[in-house]
Amino acid sequence: MAPIVSARRLAELLGGLDRVGPAYREIADRLRLLIVDGRVADGTRLPSERELAVAMDVSRTTTTRVYAELRDAGLVRSRQGAGSVVRLPLESSTASSLIVDADDADTIALTYAAPIGPPGLARAFETAAAKLPGLLSTTGYLPDGLPVLREVLAQRYTDGGLPTDPDQIVVTSGAMGAISLLARTLVSPGQRVVVEGTGYPHAHESFAAAGARLSPLPVDGSPWDTEALTSVLAGSPHRAAYLVPDFHNPTAAVMTDAERTTWARELRRHDVVPVVDESLRELNLDGVDLPPVFATYDPRAMLIGSSSKSYWGGLRVGWIRAPRDAVMPLVQARMMDDLGSSAFDQLVLSELLVEGGQTAAAGRARLRAARDHLLAELARELPDVQAPCPAGGLSLWVTLPHRMSSRLTTAAARHGLLLTPGPRFFTRPGTAGERHLRLPYNQSHETMTEAVARLRSAYEEVTGARPADTPSPSAPAKTLEMIA
Amino acid sequence: MAPIVSARRLAELLGGLDRVGPAYREIADRLRLLIVDGRVADGTRLPSERELAVAMDVSRTTTTRVYAELRDAGLVRSRQGAGSVVRLPLESSTASSLIVDADDADTIALTYAAPIGPPGLARAFETAAAKLPGLLSTTGYLPDGLPVLREVLAQRYTDGGLPTDPDQIVVTSGAMGAISLLARTLVSPGQRVVVEGTGYPHAHESFAAAGARLSPLPVDGSPWDTEALTSVLAGSPHRAAYLVPDFHNPTAAVMTDAERTTWARELRRHDVVPVVDESLRELNLDGVDLPPVFATYDPRAMLIGSSSKSYWGGLRVGWIRAPRDAVMPLVQARMMDDLGSSAFDQLVLSELLVEGGQTAAAGRARLRAARDHLLAELARELPDVQAPCPAGGLSLWVTLPHRMSSRLTTAAARHGLLLTPGPRFFTRPGTAGERHLRLPYNQSHETMTEAVARLRSAYEEVTGARPADTPSPSAPAKTLEMIA
Secondary structure (H helix, E strand, O other): OOOOOOOHHHHHHHHHOOOOHHHHHHHHHHHHHHHHHHOOOOOEEOOHHHHHHHHHHOOOHHHHHHHHHHHOOEEEEEEOOOOEEEEOOOOOOHHHHHHOOOOOOOEEEEOOOOOOOOOOOOHHHHHHOOHHHHHOOOOOOOOOOHHHHHHHHHHHHOOOOOOOOHHHEEEEOOHHHHHHHHHHHHOOOOOOEEEOOOOHHHHHHHHHHHHEEEEOOOOOOHHHHHHHHHHHHHHHHOOEEEEEEOOOOOOOOOOOOHHHHHHHHHHHHHEEEEEOOOOOOOOOOOOOOOOOOHHHHOOOOOEEHHHHOOOOOOOOEEEEOHHHHHHHHHHHOOOOOOOOHHHHHHHHHHHHHHHOOHHHHHHHHHHHHHHHHHHHHHHHHHOOEEOOOOOOOEEEEEEEEOOOHHHHHHHHHOOOEEEHHHHHHEEEHHHHOHHHEEEEEOOHHHHHHHHHHHHHHHHHHHHOOOOOOOOOOOHHHHHHOOOO | OOOOOOOOHHHHHHOOOOOOOHHHHHHHHHHHHHHHHOOOOOOOEEEOOOOOOOOHHOOHHHHHEEEHHOOOOOOOEOOOOEEEEEOOOOOOOHHHHOOOOOOOOOOOOOOOEEEOOOOOOOHHHHHHOOHHHHHOOOOOOOOOHHHHHHHHHHHHHHHHOOOOHHHHHEEOOHHHHHHHHHHHHHHHOEEEEEEOOOOOOOHHHHHOOOOOOEEEEOOOOOOOOOOHHHHHHOOOOOOOEOOOOOOOOOOOOOOOHHHHHHHHHHHHHOOOOEEOOOOOOOOOOOOOOOOOOOOOOOOEEEEEHHHHOOOOOOOOEEOOOOOOHHHHHHHHHHHHOOOOOOOOHHHHHHHHOOOHHHHHHHHHHHHHHHHHHHHHHHHHHHHEOOOOOOOOOOOOOOOOOOOOHHHHHHHHHHOOOOEHHHHHHHHHOOOOHHEEEEOOOOHHHHHHHHHHHHHHHHHHHHHOOOOOOOOOOHHHHHHOOOOO
């Protein structure tokens, strides 16, 4: 059955109008955003123009124009009798417009929390290139990973206090590759998976795509409310729990030792497999004390790591550290998936891991400076915005003075600044995320200064502190859903 | 409900005994092979020891030892009342033993039809490394691909007579990444997908994992029997058809222009999406005339290409060339999948594509020589085996004089030669593949000479022409299911 969104619900998602330019344009821009970022799903039946006009307190002419705009943009199809229905596929030009491209210097994308390549990374590529001939004499198919990389990774876990054999490491295509592989291998359709109420949307979507029914925890306080967990697990059987305990994405929170202990005990008691994304763990910018990796608390845990977060987004090497008896099904599932990760990227990561940590340290130093720069710019330009300093990770988790995140995102796109609206990081649909914005600090200081200037313009437009610039009608369509 | 295999069916799958060494060992080795390559699925309930003894015409003591062996190997679990049940997960040591590893010089694996790196590939890595700094200044996240690579690929299709815009290219993690992405994006659980009766098993498994019900075509004659297609499509609605028309894997057949025309017409008439794996197309070793790419016949076709086949297995870059309106859902699904392919590998492939084709030509020349060498060795050592010369692709499709492929595979493993048993390339379970063997010619001449010598020893054992060597009890467990 096709999903339906009521006029009242849609009006709530669209929020109050900023009255910048014509109302139809503002509503159309926001609805476009809701569609491309998935909050109004493909195939959803929209309310009638009349119903929406009533709910939004605008004229019928306005909503008629809104739907006509979206039809023209290929996002909505209206049929006699069937009403108006959201439709993706749409033209692909919007997709490519988001790809980082040196020519597209005008648009700034603060949608990806992945680092640019740190100083020293090019050197690791050169060292790896020198070792390439040995690898070229093989077929290069490595479904469970390059042996030397598995050894180095196992040794790191062992050195960190978790004895690990190279056979317990499965190399994947980034952390996301690890998450989707685990989702497909662990979950049968209909099984339940515990997820954080605030979290990384693509991970949750990956579990949902594997057929999981998600049980999100509450969004107040810690992402890992132990009382809520206990009550969720007592309510129905769950297959797995997905969590990001180290510099949590997006809040940057760190799970305490006590929380880890309680989670491990509860998950174990209810026979729930912990899928623990530790890919941000190495980005400990302030060198704070972190509790041990999760498998120290529960040996059944599937640990996920990634070079895309600790070194460079383009280095698509992640891994799973699994209990011995869980490895074979993962490798077998991999064969129907992508057969293995880039052989050369694996060689590069091996080099980075054995070189002694200089490149990782240089990357952290740069991120630390970038974080402090972004915080300083925000404090000066947007003092009403609360931006606590995260001890690690790749982004600020900002609190806005009002529920305005989606409106701010739409306005920012008009100024050539791409943001991910706060509600995207909230697992349950609703407006809880409208007070929040995730701002990655992975760009140059100059770019971030410009980004904050644009954010300030958008903010002033939305809060009515200044009139809107002439809106560019096509800009918001660019905000295609790509978050990292 | 757990699957069950009857004693009669299992006896059929195990085949007649070669009487090399004790019967229990021979049966145990073959059963192990059936389990690790998936023909007897995880969780299958096996017949009782008594029933199997009757069906195989061996003593009860023999089958008792068989099950005890498999229990010791961790492949079967027996429980009072519940009988004996196949269990994977098993220890992961068998998985890693198959990974190509310079130290493991004793075992030869003829299971991967992927080329080793051709002369000139190292140079492409160097050229790409010189262009790396520009890429390192971005996050390197490329969910739809590196812009320059998409442009080059689009230009190649355009030059070949199929006008293509860069926006129509989605870069994936190898051809397998393209297949699994298309399977997940196109197919809803329960929808039917037409597949070749003889074909590449991991592709079929990928569709099945996405919930597809497979409709395999007959295995006699051409893999693309048009009458059979018409009858299958008339029988029930299908969502997609997966085919490998150029140097088909494993038979090396090429789909004729007439077959392509009929397939395109029939698929279109029944609203079935063609998913066309053209990853072997560039491996036209004898420069034969190939009909145009499939989208020339049906513009709705999803075309798949890959650098892993035409250059090197370790270069994990594939792509989909899709109609415009199909691109966005692919890129969006990609975000829950692996977020993008290795940035550097994409740069390397771009270099290879613009350099003018020398590296590809060198790779083809080497494969041609390797093919001819393997054919000559087979003709000399195993004259009873029919091995037609394929005009392209990466492997011979051999016809054996008797139904013996699984037995031969088991015997070969005892001699340190890993093969994929013929039935694995047949979509319907059964013994149709027992007359066949796929032999990739991707190794050095020296290695292939040794491989054929081992194959001959195994063949003579199986046909009774000579007594068996002392069997090594652990070897066959290595034959883990990894085919490329």
